[in-house]
Structure formats: C-alpha cells, structure tokens
Amino acid sequence: MSVINVTPIIDITELIASDNVNEGDVILLEEGIYFQTVNVLKNNIRIVAKGPGVIFDGRSTLLTAFTLPEVSGVVIEGINIRYYRGDGILIEFGSGNRIINNTINNMIEHGVEVISSSSNLIWKNEISNCYDGVLLISGSTNNWVIENVARECYGDGYEAFLDPDSNNAFISNTAIGNRNNGLEIYGGNNLLLDNVLIDNGQGVIINQGNSSIAIGNMIKGTKEGTYVIFDSYFNHFVSENHIVCNRREGIENNGQFNMIVNNEISNNGDTGILLVETSILNLVMDNKLVCNIPQNIEDRGIDNYLINNMEKPCEPCKSPTDVCVERKDGEDNTTDGSKEGA
Amino acid sequence: MDIKSKIEKEISRMKQLIQDGENIMGQVPKHLRHNQEFVLEIYKKKLAALEQELIRLEDLDSKKIRI
Numbered sequence: 001m002s003v004i005n006v007t008p009i010i011d012i013t014e015l016i017a018s019d020n021v022n023e024g025d026v027i028l029l030e031e032g033i034y035f036q037t038v039n040v041l042k043n044n045i046r047i048v049a050k051g052p053g054v055i056f057d058g059r060s061t062l063l064t065a066f067t068l069p070e071v072s073g074v075v076i077e078g079i080n081i082r083y084y085r086g087d088g089i090l091i092e093f094g095s096g097n098r099i100i101n102n103t104i105n106n107m108i109e110h111g112v113e114v115i116s117s118s119s120n121l122i123w124k125n126e127i128s129n130c131y132d133g134v135l136l137i138s139g140s141t142n143n144w145v146i147e148n149v150a151r152e153c154y155g156d157g158y159e160a161f162l163d164p165d166s167n168n169a170f171i172s173n174t175a176i177g178n179r180n181n182g183l184e185i186y187g188g189n190n191l192l193l194d195n196v197l198i199d200n201g202q203g204v205i206i207n208q209g210n211s212s213i214a215i216g217n218m219i220k221g222t223k224e225g226t227y228v229i230f231d232s233y234f235n236h237f238v239s240e241n242h243i244v245c246n247r248r249e250g251i252e253n254n255g256q257f258n259m260i261v262n263n264e265i266s267n268n269g270d271t272g273i274l275l276v277e278t279s280i281l282n283l284v285m286d287n288k289l290v291c292n293i294p295q296n297i298e299d300r301g302i303d304n305y306l307i308n309n310m311e312k313p314c315e316p317c318k319s320p321t322d323v324c325v326e327r328k329d330g331e332d333n334t335t336d337g338s339k340e341g342a
Numbered sequence: 343m344d345i346k347s348k349i350e351k352e353i354s355r356m357k358q359l360i361q362d363g364e365n366i367m368g369q370v371p372k373h374l375r376h377n378q379e380f381v382l383e384i385y386k387k388k389l390a391a392l393e394q395e396l397i398r399l400e401d402l403d404s405k406k407i408r409i
Contacts, residue, residue, distance in 0.1 A: 092387075
C-alpha cells in the first residue's frame, strides 16, 4: 500500500487507472482548486483531502466531481465540491463505498446520488443548494446515511426514490429549509432514526412499501404536510417523534396496520393525528397531544384503535402560533448572546 | 405524489440534464471530455431505467382498465 500525493494539475482518473496505483492506495490531495471529474474505476482506493482547502470546482461546466461506477471500498473524504452540473458524488452499481465529511454545494443535481448500489456509508457530509441532498434510486439498498446536513436544497433533504430503494438507514441527519421534503422515503424497512427536520416544505413522506420505522425524529416549522403516510403503506412504526409547530396536521395517516405510539405532537396548525378514510386497523396509543387546532385526534377511518392518548387543549388565550413564536424568540435569545440581559 | 408523475418528473429532469451536458461539451477542455462522456452514459442508463419503469407501470394500469 502506498500514499500518493496529488496536486490539481494531475489527471486523477488517469492516475488511478494506471499501474502506479493499486488497490488499497491512498490518493492524498494537496490543497488547491481542482477542475476535473474523477472517475474511480478501481476498488479500495482512498481519496483523502490533506487539508481543508481541497476544492473541486466544476465551474458550472463539468458534470460530477467524483463518479464511482461498479466499485467497492472507495473512500472520498474531506473534500469541498462546488458548481457541478450533475451530482457532487455519484455511485452507480457500487457497494461498501465511504463518502465522509465532504462539503458539497451548488450542484444542479444532487449532493450525493446512489444508483442501484448497496451498503454504502454517507456520513457527516454538509450539502447545500443542490436538488436533493442525498438521493437513493433504482434499487439502492442497505445504505447508511448518517449525520449529514442538507440545507436549502431545491428538492428533498434525503430521498429513497421508489419501493426498490429499501432497507436503508437514515440516522441523525439534519434537513433545514429544503423546498420539498426533509425525508421522502419510499420502499420497505427503511429506518428513520433521530433526524432533525426544520423549516422544510414538507416533513416526512412515507410511501410504497411496508414496515419502515421512524423513531426519535424531530419535525418543526414545516409549511405543508408534516408527516404523511400514504394509502396502502402498512406496518409502519412511528414512535417517540417530536412533531411541533408545523403549519398543517402533525401526522396524516392514509395507510393500514400502522402503529403510532408515544409521540409528542403539539402546537401544530391543524389536527394532531388525522386518520383519513382509508385508515384501517391502525393503533394510535400513548401519544401526547397538546394544542393542535382544531383538534388533537380525528379518526375518519375504520376500526382504528385509539388507546390511552393524552390530549390537552391550548392554554387560555394561546394559539399554536403564539406558543411557537414565543418558543422561537426564546431559542433566539438563548443562541444569540448579544440579547442576553435585554 | 402519484408514482407515475414522480417518475415522469425525474425523467424530464434527466433529459434536461443530459441535453445540457451534451450542449456544453463544446466548452469542456478536450482533455476532460472523455470523463464527461463517461458520466453522461451513466445518466443515460439511469434515464433508460426510469423510462422502462414508467412503461411497466403504464402497462399495469392498462391491464387493470381492461379487467
């Protein structure tokens, strides 16, 4: 194994393809601005930034910064990527690749796109002003999407595109101010754990499949649908989520055999939990619902079980808007030291 | 969103991306073009897969209507 130092004038695709680079080698990027697309065609190549000033700039001309087609064990770490016409990092038919700690902004497509790939790790990347932050598509399974931040994207923060995009984990990610959904998750057995979704167009969409799990997520400040489970989605488990201060319903369930248990749903501008006409045999239990207007729970479905939910009305002369504005002001005061003592 | 509309939207975006990518190729320095063409082929494969999926769904729909 060897460490190969690289500067912006080197064609990295050509270098990796050459006999000078073998599996397991580390391509160590010197600081500087790189104007190129790197297609990694060998397994187990580690491409690592030497310092914070490694920048890949597509100058709105090139398509991707890194493409990983049919490779495994490739690492892309610590790189700033900006102004590409396609994706920042594109994995196609790859597995076990590690995309770590990159900063990706201003892609016309996605920050990271994973096509027909499995078991990849996408960890601690900061993505802004792209279409989707992270997109899993065309049968991408068993991928780990952990501790990323997706901010102000034109599409979704994180998306699993259709039902073949199953068995993926989205853990401790943040989505802020994205135009569409914080998490748009199609497919089965996906895990949504401890994500924070703030001020997105919509919060969480669950569609096409069954048995996904959402635990410990926080959804706040959503403008349209907050947490929507689509018709014919079944056996979805939703627990210990905090759904507060959103403009519309807290949870809208259209599906069947789902479990909505022990969530805190408060101060939303529409019903807290809405079970629409297609909702059948869902279990809604032990939820804490406070000051959702016009009501905390509405069941328009058939044979749903509502057990032991704690419902509280709004405090006198307080609407959800009042509470949420007060809360926001309080947060601003605690985060902005200049206001202390005012 | 309806699944067919979702796929159609993605197809439309992909077509635009591929067209733009091909149009801008003239501005890409010659020594970088090969890698761009390689990426374009991946996007074209993705587009083809999406179109295939859409056809499959439309076939399913038309079968349902016939039944």
